[in-house]
Amino acid sequence: MSEPTSGCPMHGATPSSAPSAGESIVAEEKAQLDFSQSMSYGDYLQIDSILSAQKPLSPAHDELLFIIQHQTSELWMKLMLHELTAAIAHIAQDDLPPAFKMLARVSKIMEQLVHAWDVLATMTPPEYSAMRPYLGASSGFQSFQYRCIEFSLGNKNAAMLKPHAHAPERLALVQAAYEAPSLYDEALKLMARRGIAVPASHLQRDWTQPYVADAGVEAAWLQVYRAPREHWDLYQLAEELTDLEDAFRLWRFRHVTTVERVIGFKRGTGGTGGVSYLRKMLDVVLFPEIWSLRTAL
Ligand code: HEM
Numbered sequence: 001m002s003e004p005t006s007g008c009p010m011h012g013a014t015p016s017s018a019p020s021a022g023e024s025i026v027a028e029e030k031a032q033l034d035f036s037q038s039m040s041y042g043d044y045l046q047i048d049s050i051l052s053a054q055k056p057l058s059p060a061h062d063e064l065l066f067i068i069q070h071q072t073s074e075l076w077m078k079l080m081l082h083e084l085t086a087a088i089a090h091i092a093q094d095d096l097p098p099a100f101k102m103l104a105r106v107s108k109i110m111e112q113l114v115h116a117w118d119v120l121a122t123m124t125p126p127e128y129s130a131m132r133p134y135l136g137a138s139s140g141f142q143s144f145q146y147r148c149i150e151f152s153l154g155n156k157n158a159a160m161l162k163p164h165a166h167a168p169e170r171l172a173l174v175q176a177a178y179e180a181p182s183l184y185d186e187a188l189k190l191m192a193r194r195g196i197a198v199p200a201s202h203l204q205r206d207w208t209q210p211y212v213a214d215a216g217v218e219a220a221w222l223q224v225y226r227a228p229r230e231h232w233d234l235y236q237l238a239e240e241l242t243d244l245e246d247a248f249r250l251w252r253f254r255h256v257t258t259v260e261r262v263i264g265f266k267r268g269t270g271g272t273g274g275v276s277y278l279r280k281m282l283d284v285v286l287f288p289e290i291w292s293l294r295t296a297l
């Protein structure tokens, strides 16, 4: 078993012979204390493997923050993808109530990641500069789970497959998300199955191509928003998509702002212009007609 990277705060405390108040409470509660024969908390959660996965490369104090911030984000992204892929599958099967539950969870996870920036923003430019040289050419740009999320939400771009070309298993996952209909594509197919006219160009197409906004699709959503009671679940779906894109926009904004406060306008380790690239990403609109219909309503 590998050692955890940090010590327990109580390490070194000597137990006294008389039972303490805490010990009496534990005895009264009859909590199980012997785990030599049964599965414990750490066994079930694989805590040893999680806590041995932080391997700072620099002597900088703040590198542990940086690593944990990214690792926890990747764990939340794993759950997001789990929920998102299941939600897409449920929509494709006309089974909306579970999809609503899953999409609401995805939005809450995204909100959680928005708030997570507050922790990272405690790192100052000199603190980050101390560890940045150790990052080499690595960058969040190469996160395969992040790319799967972008693709599942319809932001398709073939160039984003390239950083995964050297790792066939990961490439296959990103490629699958790239080739599949996105959440929005499935929402439009659902709308057509419900008898609302959606342009054929948006129902059967090469799903690897970036989504192009369309007046006919806006007209379709307008029918829903002009008579919500008649199309309640499509209306609810559209509002859940709005929640999700709203939260994602906040995440992008907090990212670019944190990056500017930490590295200014330096180029990114991933090779992009840095803040200039991330600012371009603020212009991405995932579900365009869901936003434009509001002006037309
Ligand atoms: C001090 C903290 C951070 C800095 C300075 C930073 C900087 C950058 C920069 C400059 C880029 C552009 C790509 C490049 O050339 O490297 C980028 C992309 C990215 N970063 Fe960060 N980042 C930070 C924290 C984070 C965190 C906590 C996450 C959470 C997972 C994250 C996820 C990403 C992702 C997913 C991309 C790709 C975005 C896209 O392609 O739209 N970054 N980051």
Ligand SMILES: N[C@@H](CC(=O)c1ccccc1NC=O)C(=O)O
Pocket (backbone or CB within 6 Å): 070, 132, 135, 138, 139, 140, 141, 263, 267, 268, 269, 270
């Ligand atoms: N792109 C960042 C480096 C960076 O933030 C990073 C490096 C390794 C793993 C994750 C990272 N986070 C987001 O890009 C930079 O240019 O400083």
